[in-house]
Amino acid sequence: MMARGARQTPPLHIRLAHSVAYWLMKSEPGECSIDDLVRLGQVPWVGVRNYQSRNFMRDEMRIGDGVLFYHSSCPEPGVAGLAEVSSAAYADATQFDRQSPYFDAKSSPDAPRWQHVDVRLVEKTELLSLAAMRERPELATMRVLQRGNRLSITPVTPAQWRAVKALLARAR
DNA sequence: GCCAACGTTGGC
DNA sequence: GCCAACGTTGGC
Secondary structure, eight states, X not given: OOOTTOOOOXXXXXXXXXXXXXXXXXXXXXXXXXXXXHHHSEEXXXXXXXXXXXXXXXXXXXXXXXXXXXXXXXSSOEEEEEEEEOSOOEEOGGXXXXXXXTOXXXXXXXXXXXXXXXXXXXXXXEEEEHHHHHTOGGXXXXXXXXXXXXXXXXXEOHHXXXXXXXXXXXXX
């Protein structure tokens, strides 16, 4: 379901069959940190309860897509590692779990409202802090840096991806 | 803890 | 279908 008043817009570009797309995915380290991902190798990206973010996972992500693993709502927000999409989207089990903070009484197993992908670690990196990102003109267009942005999953352009990788390489 | 920004809900 | 009220996000 789209937000009321939102227009159905066609994709901005046609995704080539074997092309890779890039994403930034926010996680609160208290919930799942980069060290948790290092330990587990892969995590189900459960708990997203926003339609736009869900749609990115459900409709646009492909296995192998690049992910900037971003720590949010913490003392030092920023990109903490690189990861990749490692599954197609599937139903989020937490929406049916009454004990879960992500329980959604309005969702039913016949028509699961929330879906998610799995995300696999590529590497933990030096933290590229939000403050450092804001200083870089080549990152100025990143969605995560835009005023008022609250989306937990945002697309990253190939140029932005390369720029982040270059900064991480330099920090090494 | 504050608060701006934005999404969602629900009365009408 | 409008829109005010409310809840959440997340940086600071």
